Amino acid sequence: MNIDVMPSGNAKAPKHTMARSLVEAAYETIRHEILNGTLQPGTKLRFEMLRKRFGFGASTLREALTRLVGEALVTSEEQRGFKVAPVSLEDLADLTRTRKFVELEALRESIRLGDDAWEGRVVAAFHRLSKTEARLSAQPELMQDEFEQRNREFHLALISACPSRWLHHLHGILYQQSERYRRISLLNRVVSRDVHAEHKSVFDAAMARDVDLACRLEGEHIDRTLAVMSKVLPLEAAI
Amino acid sequence: MNIDVMPSGNAKAPKHTMARSLVEAAYETIRHEILNGTLQPGTKLRFEMLRKRFGFGASTLREALTRLVGEALVTSEEQRGFKVAPVSLEDLADLTRTRKFVELEALRESIRLGDDAWEGRVVAAFHRLSKTEARLSAQPELMQDEFEQRNREFHLALISACPSRWLHHLHGILYQQSERYRRISLLNRVVSRDVHAEHKSVFDAAMARDVDLACRLEGEHIDRTLAVMSKVLPLEAAI
DNA sequence: GTCAACAATAATTTCGAGATTTTTTAAAAA
DNA sequence: TTTTTAAAAAATCTCGAAATTATTGTTGAC
Missing domain, CATH: 1.20.120.530 (GntR ligand-binding domain-like)
Structure with a gap:
């Protein structure tokens, strides 16, 4: 796992990213899916689901999601995980x-x-x-x-x-x-x-x-x- | 480690926090030290240093720092760690x-x-x-x-x-x-x-x-x- | 039938070791 | 002396298992 930045056993890599770290890649992948509506507003973002879908580790996902919380694309409630930010x-x-x-x-x-x-x-x-x-x-x-x-x-x-x-x-x-x-x-x-x-x-x-x-x-x-x-x-x- | 939210062997817990998770506590602690100048602008935030000073784990610190990056109190460069945001x-x-x-x-x-x-x-x-x-x-x-x-x-x-x-x-x-x-x-x-x-x-x-x-x-x-x-x-x- | 207490399950949060990358140091070559 | 190269050291980044907390389901009392 060096040149290709996406995690091992997975195919969902977006080609347009130039991420230098896995956190960056996870961030961009999830961000993209939220922006274009693939991950719909209000969807609960469970780690097991994200892990299977994208192949990133827990801490990596957590950091990417934290970044998205900072951009108000994701919401988080202590001890209750993350959700795609709602729209209204x-x-x-x-x-x-x-x-x-x-x-x-x-x-x-x-x-x-x-x-x-x-x-x-x-x-x-x-x-x-x-x-x-x-x-x-x-x-x-x-x-x-x-x-x-x-x-x-x-x-x-x-x-x-x-x-x-x-x-x-x-x-x-x-x-x-x-x-x-x-x-x-x-x-x-x-x-x-x-x-x-x-x-x-x-x-x-x-x-x-x-x-x-x-x-x-x-x-x-x-x-x-x-x-x-x-x-x-x-x-x-x-x- | 349940009621008191600060990590085990450490005393630097700020009393004013009501954090429900360690990430929250780490975030508030570091944020406070940046705001009041204890952590000076430009200071490199090495994990080993932060771990010894506050007692949080690597992932926890990483997530707290990511949050601070979102608030522009900390800067990060891929693969080169975090710094306290400069002032000018x-x-x-x-x-x-x-x-x-x-x-x-x-x-x-x-x-x-x-x-x-x-x-x-x-x-x-x-x-x-x-x-x-x-x-x-x-x-x-x-x-x-x-x-x-x-x-x-x-x-x-x-x-x-x-x-x-x-x-x-x-x-x-x-x-x-x-x-x-x-x-x-x-x-x-x-x-x-x-x-x-x-x-x-x-x-x-x-x-x-x-x-x-x-x-x-x-x-x-x-x-x-x-x-x-x-x-x-x-x-x-x-x- | 409703509610509370408890157990079982599921999900989040945390840690620390190992993989990867950068930086430093030292030696060799120009 | 300056530059290059290589090895060693230090730091960041990643993973997955263990600990903690929330949720669900069941039982029994009222």
Whole structure:
């Protein structure tokens, strides 16, 4: 057990990870399954189950889960083990409002301070996202992971010139939570709006350095995402 | 090893903890030592050292440290162990700015929505803080822990009517970081300003439901704290 | 039939030894 | 002297069994 980081007798290794330790691998594996809904909200995470499913030892799993508790993807109760964090409409609304608050502040600063390198990153990320969006309308279900990644990269590029480490840290926490809701919602795929047009309008405003317009458009983009998710979420929230 | 939660052959148990598991106890112990500066910024956290000092097992310590990494009080590098998170003037400035951003938003909402029960909590917390402040001017060095606790309780009471779970969560992360800087700074005690008067003015404005004034005063209060800490921090930052 | 006490079962939590990796030390080569 | 290489030491990381705690099921008294 040296080069290949996954535990011995198991096949469920995600190829996209570059983990250097088993804890890291366990963390990424479980995190991924929670984000894309394979491990459903509220599911009890028993060690025996996780051990058989992924092949990690108890302490390793425990540490990975502790890390996920810190990111609020997992909850824990003393002496009663771990559960996948629940989802709810209230939480989604609060989360979205808070993320908007943080993300728009970062966006303001980023547009204000962004240099040529920042513009380059945004252009590149927007281009890659557009390509994926185009392919996505052709073959919807396949590209889930790729779309999420490029979507994240675009929005991160937009705020990447914001110099505040702490604002980025907070945004990361909130964005990951939002991503989970988005992916759970997209399981019952209801796209039906022109997401690309929304992205383009934000992109144009940012390149024009129009802070207020960009923030207004990005805010509306976030709100629309919330509206769509809110419609789909209750269907599965009965867990 | 059942009732008393601390490990067998050791005496360093903090009395204020109500931990139900060893991981919890280890977490609280180490956290406390980091916050009050006993474990200095940048210190390498070797397992052998921690094991001898506190008496916890390797996995237990590892899990506690992982939790602290999630709270950014500890850093970790794959295969190279853990360190107490470093401090810097840049980080302090960024942290304070971000905390102000989050805390003032929570304060706005709280004053706007606070009911009688909220007012009661604020009055009670302010009263307790005032008592401690009075005793503090008499015997400065003794009350550090108590002052920090009551100070935290007062500021938490002020924002306790803000309904956003996520805003509270983010604030908790930032406040803990600030507390660490404050306690490290207060090791070279340089108080010399009328903190009580600042608290009183914020309290009065909040009770008068004057959102703008309260936020302005609280913002200035945070800025003054930053100014004081900035002067003292460099003296020890050379670690 | 309900409840309490107790036993049996199942799950979590903890420990410490062994595997793996990094760091240090020392010797050899350039 | 400086750099390379190899061996030794030290530290981290992982595992699975043992200890602890929670849960379930059963029995008997009221």
